[in-house]
């Protein structure tokens with residue numbers, strides 16, 4: 107057991123577990139974001155305020171951050187070690203059948219990380235450390251997160267492009283990441299490997315498509 | 331046919347190698363790739379030049395010696411074929427063919443296209459065996475094996491230890507090879523007894539020998555001359571996880 111944590115399969119196991127955890131988070135994130143598409147924003151504002159203020163989320167937030175950090179650190183370490191396993195490369199690059207995404211997970215992850223930093227400063231930071239306008243709601247008031255989201259996608263066309271790009275990188279990362287996570291924890295055989303690959307694409311299309319749809323929706327709503 | 335060859339030449343493990351260009355006329359389309367190399371070497375010898383060193387033995391895809399990386403593919407073009415099964419008809423007249431040795435830290439070049447694949451022997455010594463008293467051939471029905479397991483074990487046993495999986499993998503990972511060996515033995519009654527130790531020891535050895543880890547690109551199964559699939563890697567992961575959690579260490 108003690109050797110497990112430092113073994114190649116053990117390290118991949120952590121990539122897989124943190125990846126699965128982050129994929130679950132993406133589903134929750136998308137579910138809440140989809141409320142942006144309904145009504146005048148009240149629904150989304152209530153949900154966003156609930157998520158940023160309830161005590162359970164205070165516990166989950168650091169766990170989520172840890173999930174990201176571990177996933178990134180392990181990725182860096184594994185990639186470095188794997189690079190070292192072939193000090194001299196080939197003259198003719200490999201023509202072996204393997205998906206582009208599977209061979210470029212680290213690059214895709216890096217691009218998603220850049221996007222993530224921008225994304226966090228755009229929204230999470232502002233909501234968390236309170237520079238968001240408030241609007242009256244019932245007896246109290248709510249942070250107008252809807253206004254923040256709509257504002258960014260309305261004023262800055264670049265943000266729309268950026269968020270759609272981010273979704274494309276995420277799509278590619280997930281097409282490999284989803285089934286690969288299950289393969290690593292041992293769920294795969296001659297039937298299920300193929301099935302998981304198909305589910306991978308369905309999951310990636312739903313998640314990345316969903317996230318890309320939001321800036322598109324605001325573009326169409328305000329600009330066209 | 332006439333072909334151009336671009337072949338890696340390296341004196342030994344200590345010197346730096348480089349690509350050497352050769353032009354070869356009168357190649358027969360029905361020649362095997364290895365016959366073509368023999369033909370080249372004969373020509374080089376008569377010209378007083380040094381022949382190209384490469385490894386081969388059985389010429390029938392069972393020994394795993396013919397480790398050549400041809401035009402970006404370990405074992406050259408074609409599915410489920412070893413280099414010794416490749417024929418010159420798979421190439422076009424006038425084509426340039428680049429031939430390289432397996433590239434991996436754990437498979438250092440000995441000379442030209444020959445690499446030292448002793449790392450695979452070390453992996454086998456770490457657990458790729460069954461330590462039972464061999465004695466006489468047992469009675470056919472003494473050990474019952476179900477048909478499904480027997481077929482799977484047979485599929486895994488087809489691995490010839492050629493190392494193409496390592497050569498194809500961007501991480502130079504030996505996981506497919508180890509997966510084939512671990513699975514084959516774990517599926518059979520004689521091998522089950524030591525299955526946990528075997529999985530633990532072979533994976534530890536694989537890491538120690540400097541092979542990379544598996545990132546599930548699937549390049550290995552695409553190039554394996556014996557069609558070993560990555561479902562065996564999932565099985566290895568299963569075996570290894572269970573062994574790690576259950577064995578006291």
Ligand code: SF4
Pocket residue numbers: 488489490491492493494495496506507510550553554555556557558
């Ligand atoms: S798994 Fe396939 S490619 Fe790898 S050593 Fe065995 S036969 Fe060769």
Ligand code: FES
Pocket residue numbers: 386387388389390391392393394395396412413414415490
């Ligand atoms: S020479 Fe034996 S496998 Fe090709």
